[in-house]
Amino acid sequence: MNFKIKFSGRGHNYTEKELNIVREAMQKADPLTQGVYRDKFEEKFCEYIGSKYSFTVSNATNALELTAQLCLFNEGDEIICPSHTFTASLYPFIKKGAKPVWADIDEETRVISLENIKKKVTNKTKAIIAVHLYGYCINDIKEIADYAKEKNILLIEDVAQALGTEINGKKAGTFGDFGIFSFHSHKNMTTLGEGGMLIVKEKKYADIIPLLRHNGHTSFDFERDYYWQPAMGNVDLPELEGNILFPNNYCMGEIECALGIELLERIDNMNNEKRKRAIFFIDSLSENKLLKFHRIESKQHNYHLLVAKVNNNKRDEFINKMAFEKGIQCVVQYYPLNRYDFYKKLNYNDAGCPNADSFYDNMISFPFQLWMSKEELNYMLKSTKEVIEQLS
Amino acid sequence: MNFKIKFSGRGHNYTEKELNIVREAMQKADPLTQGVYRDKFEEKFCEYIGSKYSFTVSNATNALELTAQLCLFNEGDEIICPSHTFTASLYPFIKKGAKPVWADIDEETRVISLENIKKKVTNKTKAIIAVHLYGYCINDIKEIADYAKEKNILLIEDVAQALGTEINGKKAGTFGDFGIFSFHSHKNMTTLGEGGMLIVKEKKYADIIPLLRHNGHTSFDFERDYYWQPAMGNVDLPELEGNILFPNNYCMGEIECALGIELLERIDNMNNEKRKRAIFFIDSLSENKLLKFHRIESKQHNYHLLVAKVNNNKRDEFINKMAFEKGIQCVVQYYPLNRYDFYKKLNYNDAGCPNADSFYDNMISFPFQLWMSKEELNYMLKSTKEVIEQLS
Numbered sequence: 164m165n166f167k168i169k170f171s172g173r174g175h176n177y178t179e180k181e182l183n184i185v186r187e188a189m190q191k192a193d194p195l196t197q198g199v200y201r202d203k204f205e206e207k208f209c210e211y212i213g214s215k216y217s218f219t220v221s222n223a224t225n226a227l228e229l230t231a232q233l234c235l236f237n238e239g240d241e242i243i244c245p246s247h248t249f250t251a252s253l254y255p256f257i258k259k260g261a262k263p264v265w266a267d268i269d270e271e272t273r274v275i276s277l278e279n280i281k282k283k284v285t286n287k288t289k290a291i292i293a294v295h296l297y298g299y300c301i302n303d304i305k306e307i308a309d310y311a312k313e314k315n316i317l318l319i320e321d322v323a324q325a326l327g328t329e330i331n332g333k334k335a336g337t338f339g340d341f342g343i344f345s346f347h348s349h350k351n352m353t354t355l356g357e358g359g360m361l362i363v364k365e366k367k368y369a370d371i372i373p374l375l376r377h378n379g380h381t382s383f384d385f386e387r388d389y390y391w392q393p394a395m396g397n398v399d400l401p402e403l404e405g406n407i408l409f410p411n412n413y414c415m416g417e418i419e420c421a422l423g424i425e426l427l428e429r430i431d432n433m434n435n436e437k438r439k440r441a442i443f444f445i446d447s448l449s450e451n452k453l454l455k456f457h458r459i460e461s462k463q464h465n466y467h468l469l470v471a472k473v474n475n476n477k478r479d480e481f482i483n484k485m486a487f488e489k490g491i492q493c494v495v496q497y498y499p500l501n502r503y504d505f506y507k508k509l510n511y512n513d514a515g516c517p518n519a520d521s522f523y524d525n526m527i528s529f530p531f532q533l534w535m536s537k538e539e540l541n542y543m544l545k546s547t548k549e550v551i552e553q554l555s
Numbered sequence: 556m557n558f559k560i561k562f563s564g565r566g567h568n569y570t571e572k573e574l575n576i577v578r579e580a581m582q583k584a585d586p587l588t589q590g591v592y593r594d595k596f597e598e599k600f601c602e603y604i605g606s607k608y609s610f611t612v613s614n615a616t617n618a619l620e621l622t623a624q625l626c627l628f629n630e631g632d633e634i635i636c637p638s639h640t641f642t643a644s645l646y647p648f649i650k651k652g653a654k655p656v657w658a659d660i661d662e663e664t665r666v667i668s669l670e671n672i673k674k675k676v677t678n679k680t681k682a683i684i685a686v687h688l689y690g691y692c693i694n695d696i697k698e699i700a701d702y703a704k705e706k707n708i709l710l711i712e713d714v715a716q717a718l719g720t721e722i723n724g725k726k727a728g729t730f731g732d733f734g735i736f737s738f739h740s741h742k743n744m745t746t747l748g749e750g751g752m753l754i755v756k757e758k759k760y761a762d763i764i765p766l767l768r769h770n771g772h773t774s775f776d777f778e779r780d781y782y783w784q785p786a787m788g789n790v791d792l793p794e795l796e797g798n799i800l801f802p803n804n805y806c807m808g809e810i811e812c813a814l815g816i817e818l819l820e821r822i823d824n825m826n827n828e829k830r831k832r833a834i835f836f837i838d839s840l841s842e843n844k845l846l847k848f849h850r851i852e853s854k855q856h857n858y859h860l861l862v863a864k865v866n867n868n869k870r871d872e873f874i875n876k877m878a879f880e881k882g883i884q885c886v887v888q889y890y891p892l893n894r895y896d897f898y899k900k901l902n903y904n905d906a907g908c909p910n911a912d913s914f915y916d917n918m919i920s921f922p923f924q925l926w927m928s929k930e931e932l933n934y935m936l937k938s939t940k941e942v943i944e945q946l947s
Contacts, residue, residue, distance in 0.1 A: 172586025182581055186574050194564025195740035195748025221613045221749070224770060224804030250790045251770050251804060258801045348587035348808075355747075356587025356808035357613070378616060378643050379897050391874055394890035398642045398897045407900075409650045412616030412643060416740075416748035419808075482783055498786035505771050505790045508799075 167490035168530050168539050174349050175433060175533040181425050185355075188421035197377065200420035204427075205360075211327075211427050212334050214342065214362035216369035218376060219420055223323045223345030223359035224251040225413040229375055230319055230341045230361065231259040232408050233368050240289035245275045246499040247519035248294045252321045253500060257509065261289065265501065265514035273457060273470070273522055277303045277310060290317040293339065295325035296497070298351070298437075298467030299459060300335040308338040319343065323359075324467040326351055327434045336362055346419075351433055351467050351533075352426045354419035371401040371408065379410035433533055434465040440540060441466035441531070447544055453477060453551045454527075468496070469531040477554045478525045484553065485527075489546035493527045559882030560922050560931050566741050566859075567825060567925040573817050577747075580813035589769065592812035596819075597752075603719075603819050604726050606734065606754035608761035611812055612768060615715045615737035615751035616643040617805040621767055622711055622733045622753065623651040624800050625760050632681035637667045638891040639911035640686045644713045645892060649901065653681065657893065657906035665849060665862070665914055669695045669702060682709040685731065687717035688889070690743070690829075690859030691851060692727040700730040711735065715751075716859040718743055719826045728754055738811075743825055743859050743925075744818040746811035763793040763800065771802035825925055826857040832932060833858035833923070839936055845869060845943045846919075860888070861923040869946045870917045876945065877919075881938035885919045 177185075192198060201219050208217040220226045234256070236242075242261040244253045247268045257263060264283045269276045274296050291311055293301055301307065304320070311318040318339030322328075326344050328335045336342025346358035363369055374381050379398045387393075401408045438460070445456040454471040457464075473481050478495075485491045500506050501514035514520075529543065569577075584590060593611050600609040612618045626648070628634075634653040636645045639660050649655060656675045661668045666688050683703055685693055693699065696712070703710040710731030714720075718736055720727045728734025738750035755761055766773050771790045779785075793800045830852070837848040846863040849856075865873050870887075877883045892898050893906035906912075921935065 172588075172590070173584065177581050182578050185577060185581065189569050189574055189577065189747070192565065192748070195745055196564075198564070222804050222806065228803075254771070254802065353587055355581070355810045356584070357806055379646070389871060389875065390878075391885075391887040392871070393894070395886055395888070398890075398892075398895040400897045400900045410646065411620075412614050414614065414749055416811075418747045479781060479784070483781070486782075493783075494787055495783045496787070498790075500790075502785070503790040505792045508792045 166486070166492040168492065168535065168543055170492040170494045170528070170530045171532040171534070172349055173532060173534070174351055174353050181422060184421055184425050185418055188418045192417040192421070195418065196414050196416045198417050200417040200424065201415065204420040204423045207424055207427055208360055212342070212362060213337050216363050218361045218372050219415040220359045220361055220376060220413045221415050222347065222357050223343050224255065225411070226343040226359045226361035227251060227255040227321070228411065229372060229413065230343065231255040231261070232375060233341070233403060234259065234261070234290050234317055235403060235406050236260040236289055239287055241285060241287040242290045242292060243280055243283050243288060244292040245294055245519065246501050246514040246516045247273070247497055247523060248296060248321070248500065249323070249497055250500055250503065250505065252292055252294050254505070256290070256292070263511055264288070265516050267516035267518045268522065270518050270522070271457070272299065272302060273297065274299060274301045276301070277306045280307060281310070284314065284316070288314070288316050290319055292319045292321055294321040295328065295335045297470055298324045298328065298465040299457065300325055300328035300330055300463045304330065304335065304338045311339070317341070324350065325465060327430050328465050329462045340364060346423060351437065351465055352430045354415070354423045354426070358415050358419050358423065367403065371403060374399060374401040375408060375410050376413045377410070378412055437466045437531070437533060438464060441469050444469060444540070444544055448547065448551070451551050453555055466531070469529045470496070470526055472522060472525050473527055474525070476525070478527060480554060481550055482527055484550045485546060489550065491530065491543055491546055493529055495523065495526055496528045497523070499523055558878070558884040560884065560927065560935055562884040562886045562920070562922045563924040563926070564740055565924060565926070566743055566745050573814060576813055576817050577810055580810045584809040584813070587810065588806055588808045590809050592809040592816065593807065596812040596815045599816055599819055600752055604734070604754060605729050608755050610753045610764050610768060611807040612751045612753055612805045613807055614739065614749050615735050616647065617803070618735040618751045618753035619643060619713070620647040620803065621764060621805065622735065623647040623653070624767060625733070625795060626651065626653070626682050626709055627795060627798050628652040628681055631679055633677060633679040634682045634684060635672055635675050635680060636684040637686055637911065638893050638906040638908045639665070639889055639915060640688060640713070640892065641715070641889055642892055642895065642897065644684055644686050646897070648682070648684070655903055656680070657908050659908040659910045660914065662910050662914070663849070664691065664694060665689065666691060666693045668693070669698045672699060673702070676706065676708070680706070680708050682711055684711045684713055686713040687720065687727050689862055690716045690720065690857040691849065692717055692720035692722055692855045696722065696727065696730045703731070709733070716742065717857060719822050720857050721854045732756060738815060743829065743857055744822045746807070746815045746818070750807050750811050750815065759795065763795060766791060766793040767800060767802050768805045769802070770804055829858045829923070829925060830856060833861050836861060836932070836936055840939065840943070843943050845946055858923070861921045862888070862918055864914060864917050865919055866917070868917070870919060872946060873942055874919055876942045877938060881942065883922065883935055883938055885921055887915065887918060888920045889915070891915055
């Protein structure tokens with residue numbers, strides 16, 4: 164059907180400057196991949212986020228695939244993960260042999276908490292995936308990091324939706340051992356639809372990520388008399404703590420990197436604008452009893468998505484009215500992973516995460532792309548008020 | 556050092572029309588990945604190549620990774636591969652459990668041949684990788700395909716360098732079970748530096764590639780009352796002949812696809828132009844005894860690269876003079892895989908491919924990017940003649 168306001172798969176538009184940067188890079192870049200724009204984007208990302216090492220990758224899933232390799236899972240090793248997340252937060256770890264152990268989300272914040280993680284830690288726990296879902300930086304992420312360190316558990320932060328969020332000036336992604344960022348089409352900042360970044364703290368990872376990312380390409384470890392002898396470059400098999408790791412090809416192109424450099428200049432503005440709109444929307448509905456939002460008026464939330472819990476089992480009715488009476492395409496996110504066929508077939512169907520199930524079964528996600536006009540936002544607010552009125 | 560003519564990592568420039576198509580797609584595409592441009596690019600590629608199913612992927616290595624999954628290797632299964640190729644032609648198959656068996660190249664054509672393949676076939680041979688190296692469509696690719704079919708061996712064509720080449724009107728990539736194409740920065744046609752295409756003949760593969768490519772995303776196999784119930788979409792675990800295959804994220808963005816659609820309009824022209832230049836260069840040196848080219852004046856060769864064997868052990872001297880006296884950066888390609896540390900560490904160091912070794916140790920690859928000017932080409936020809944003179 165044709166919606167007046169659709170739930171767009173595109174997060175934002177490009178400025179004239181950004182269009183020109185792409186044009187210029189298309190004319191000048193040589194090579195068109197793995198060149199100076201990549202280096203500059205990674206350098207600038209390190210500065211922006213406050214990380215020691217940053218690596219561009221073709222998408223965030225592949226940042227997670229690399230992370231999963233670097234975790235060095237042994238048989239029986241467990242990884243703690245919320246069931247309420249996007250499938251790519253988890254499946255790369257299953258591919259590398261980890262056994263998922265579900266942690267429930269907190270009812271209020273809709274993300275995992277130290278309390279819920281602690282309940283699931285065993286002597287087999289090798290890693291934790293902390294997902295800063297909806298653009299909200301997990302409240303106790305520092306405490307989770309301290310706890311993980313004490314227990315010798317690897318902490319992976321999935322910051323795909325929460326780029327630029329922070330707690331006490333420290334940015335999401337910099338608390339754990341690995342930070343994963345997405346520049347996918349739908350995200351707050353997108354590098355032509357695909358793209359991602361992996362940040363790490365430790366040199367042992369940083370040393371081999373370039374090889375793992377790009378076919379094992381590396382330089383020879385000896386002085387050469389000629390640039391072509393014995394070959395233009397070496398191809399090697401990365402090793403981590405005595406374990407062989409096979410390479411991949413997860414390279415991001417130069418044009419995307421050139422664009423990414425520029426987008427970093429305005430990601431804070433884009434986040435601020437989305438937060439401003441979200442707070443306006445939420446506060447305009449502060450008297451309502453039907454929709455329950457998660458209101459955070461600080462850099463801890465970038466409101467990548469605007470979601471609410473619908474009370475009184477009215478969720479489906481609510482979406483239905485919004486869609487078919489108002490022409491507004493609300494959606495539901497994120498199906499608890501254990502309920503997908505993928506996880507059922509692997510016998511991970513029993514998550515025991517009542518908060519995740521209950522939130523999912525009662526939640527709505529409003530269209531909230533940055534390129535939505537003020538008029539559209541106001542129409543959505545007005546329509547939401549009317550539907551609330553009808554259902555109350 | 557600063558070369559007058561460098562061996563560029565960028566194959567061609569973009570036309571004003573292509574720059575505008577990218578601009579327009581950046582303004583219009585929604586979503587910016589996995590949308591209508593992808594569908595159109597794939598459809599047009601099917602038409603151009605003459606394939607039943609075409610799938611865009613983030614790069615050719617990932618097309619090979621997908622292919623390696625689809626081959627369903629069991630322990631002990633062998634894959635026949637030339638040692639003289641790019642590492643990504645092979646390593647994805649090793650990752651999936653195949654044991655490489657090296658086939659030598661033909662001295663004249665510098666690619667594998669049916670004769671050399673036959674020598675290496677055993678009852679463990681599960682697949683053959685036929686690499687159309689340098690842009691040359693293997694002369695007996697049809698015979699190789701017929702032989703593979705008869706022996707129930709999967710044939711994978713690595714067409715990364717040979718897009719658009721053909722024999723008797725049938726295009727490289729359409730002979731085997733899988734055809735892999737690259738739109739990497741250096742290639743005859745590049746989608747912003749990264750990108751690739753996988754073509755297959757069989758429906759059983761085509762049915763699951765979309766899931767394998769994109770996180771296992773699929774639709775529910777039942778009618779739904781509401782678009783959000785039980786979820787917006789399903790995530791499933793692809794199966795092939797009873798074997799579980801894990802998904803990946805190998806998606807190509809919409810902007811690259813929009814550009815790819817347009818590039819297909821002029822790939823034949825670009826190939827023709829490169830062939831014309833190569834034939835001019837080769838014929839201008841027809842009297843020389845030092846350099847031995849592979850001359851094919853038909854659509855069977857697109858001259859992605861312009862390579863020659865240097866006789867009389869003069870290779871290093873030749874490159875040296877070209878580089879330091881003429882300022883022209885010739886390179887050497889492709890280091891026989893068994894000589895890289897990667898393959899040595901896996902105990903695949905003994906290839907027994909004397910032709911590959913001999914060719915590699917005596918070959919040069921000239922700078923040959925399409926954007927090289929006529930003056931540069933003439934300067935390179937003049938310089939080559941002078942160096943030949945000096946070394947004769």
